[in-house]
Amino acid sequence: MSDFHYRDGGLWAEDVPLTQIAEQFGTPTYVYSREYFETQYRAYADALGDHPGLICYAVKANSNLGILSLLAQLGAGFDIVSGGELERVLMAGGDPARVVFSGVGKTAQEMRRALEVGVHCFNVESTAELDRLESVAAETGARAPVSLRVNPDVDARTHPYISTGLKENKFGIAIDSAVYAYRRAAASGHLEVVGVDCHIGSQLTELAPFLDALDRLLLLIDQLAEEGIRLKHIDLGGGLGVRYRGEEPPPVSDYLGAVRERLGDRKLELVLEPGRSIAANGGLLLTRVEYLKRTEEHNFAIVDAAMNDNLRPALYQAWQDIVAVEPDNGEVESWDIVGPVCETGDFLGKRRELALQPGTLLAMLSTGAYGFSMSSNYNSRPRAAEVLVDGERTYLVRARESLADQVRGESRVPEKN
Ligand SMILES: Cc1ncc(COP(=O)(O)O)c(C=O)c1O
Numbered sequence: 001m002s003d004f005h006y007r008d009g010g011l012w013a014e015d016v017p018l019t020q021i022a023e024q025f026g027t028p029t030y031v032y033s034r035e036y037f038e039t040q041y042r043a044y045a046d047a048l049g050d051h052p053g054l055i056c057y058a059v060k061a062n063s064n065l066g067i068l069s070l071l072a073q074l075g076a077g078f079d080i081v082s083g084g085e086l087e088r089v090l091m092a093g094g095d096p097a098r099v100v101f102s103g104v105g106k107t108a109q110e111m112r113r114a115l116e117v118g119v120h121c122f123n124v125e126s127t128a129e130l131d132r133l134e135s136v137a138a139e140t141g142a143r144a145p146v147s148l149r150v151n152p153d154v155d156a157r158t159h160p161y162i163s164t165g166l167k168e169n170k171f172g173i174a175i176d177s178a179v180y181a182y183r184r185a186a187a188s189g190h191l192e193v194v195g196v197d198c199h200i201g202s203q204l205t206e207l208a209p210f211l212d213a214l215d216r217l218l219l220l221i222d223q224l225a226e227e228g229i230r231l232k233h234i235d236l237g238g239g240l241g242v243r244y245r246g247e248e249p250p251p252v253s254d255y256l257g258a259v260r261e262r263l264g265d266r267k268l269e270l271v272l273e274p275g276r277s278i279a280a281n282g283g284l285l286l287t288r289v290e291y292l293k294r295t296e297e298h299n300f301a302i303v304d305a306a307m308n309d310n311l312r313p314a315l316y317q318a319w320q321d322i323v324a325v326e327p328d329n330g331e332v333e334s335w336d337i338v339g340p341v342c343e344t345g346d347f348l349g350k351r352r353e354l355a356l357q358p359g360t361l362l363a364m365l366s367t368g369a370y371g372f373s374m375s376s377n378y379n380s381r382p383r384a385a386e387v388l389v390d391g392e393r394t395y396l397v398r399a400r401e402s403l404a405d406q407v408r409g410e411s412r413v414p415e416k417n
């Protein structure tokens with residue numbers, strides 16, 4: 001039985017009916033299944049098996065402390081892209097020695113803090129960043145562990161906004177010039193070269209681009225070894241896709257099986273940074289229909305969640321399934337499910353076949369990744385509550401924002417005299 005399933009005519013999260021969650025916590029609310037996150041993390045850990053390495057969950061996919069803490073309890077590592085994400089990991093009980101620090105714009109302050117707590121490595125994305133890291137390390141007297149993020153120029157065959165491993169993208173150091181950057185890092189007394197990293201994109205549904213990137217990285221590793229620069233680990237980033245509609249991404253075991261086979265008996269630790277494949281199908285967004293509005297063109301169902309809660313449809317024209325929590329036998333019609341935000345792009349789904357009434361409770365599925373974490377206060381809307389379900393228990397892992405939360409730090413100005 002899946003973690004979100006119909007039972008007694010209604011949709012449940014594990015052993016809790018979603019109607020109960022809506023009643024207790026209101027809507028819109030993100031609902032997560034603990035079991036799902038644990039199963040997905042374990043799929044990676046099991047597929048890694050006895051091969052040395054780290055599964056570093058990409059915090060940006062879902063950075064709620066409840067989620068991070070349950071992963072920390074399983075021994076997960078974390079992939080972070082900001083000082084804020086680092087502090088979240090620490091607050092959740094994560095081990096800094098299992099943290100890899102990615103991102104193209106690390107500040108000196110963020111570097112200092114990461115050195116202080118002792119992260120596993122910095123995934124350095126440019127030579128300018130290498131210079132900054134070297135001077136921060138020199139200042140603090142630490143030796144910074146460095147893995148260069150190379151851009152292997154591989155087509156991930158995914159949405160252009162979430163493809164990151166092509167020459168034209170802003171990420172990483174071009175693989176052709178990586179050797180120079182490695183020589184530069186290896187010659188520094190303040191930097192310790194430990195690995196190589198790449199991340200070619202997100203929502204990949206085929207293995208070939210991952211394996212092409214891996215092959216290119218292995219060539220680089222051999223070239224570096226000839227110069228006496230020996231790497232301890234290879235980090236293939238995240239990117240494994242999930243099923244939103246008809247996609248059939250390869251199972252984690254096939255992916256890691258193929259990678260391990262390619263690595264053969266090389267003594268290279270394997271680091272992975274999965275986000276979406278751990279989180280997406282572990283969450284849903286619970287929302288209620290406020291109004292039904294029929295025009296000559298369309299039927300609109302205006303719900304209480306909006307693009308500020310889930311930006312993916314507006315940003316990528318992403319499709320995520322929307323289902324009724326208590327399917328009734330009313331007349332099924334085609335509806336555009338839209339939010340209250342003043343933007344034409346504020347939709348959650350178009351042309352959805354549903355039987356709706358004002359007050360109908362809906363669940364937008366596959367929203368555990370890049371859902372709440374990309375939400376905002378646009379239109380001064382409070383960000384949604386987040387509830388984690390564990391069997392029959394519910395934990396409010398983030399309270400719905402209040403107006404006071406929203407205006408904290410803002411102030412009026414005195415009248416002009
Ligand atoms: C550097 C890095 N690592 C890991 C991830 C996680 O990717 P995904 O959620 O596709 O697994 C991302 C986001 O795409 C990323 O930019």
Ligand SMILES: N[C@@H](CCCC[NH3+])C(=O)O
Pocket residue numbers: 162202203312369370374
């Ligand atoms: N936010 C994106 C994925 C971007 C991943 C970050 N590199 C999504 O919702 O699909």
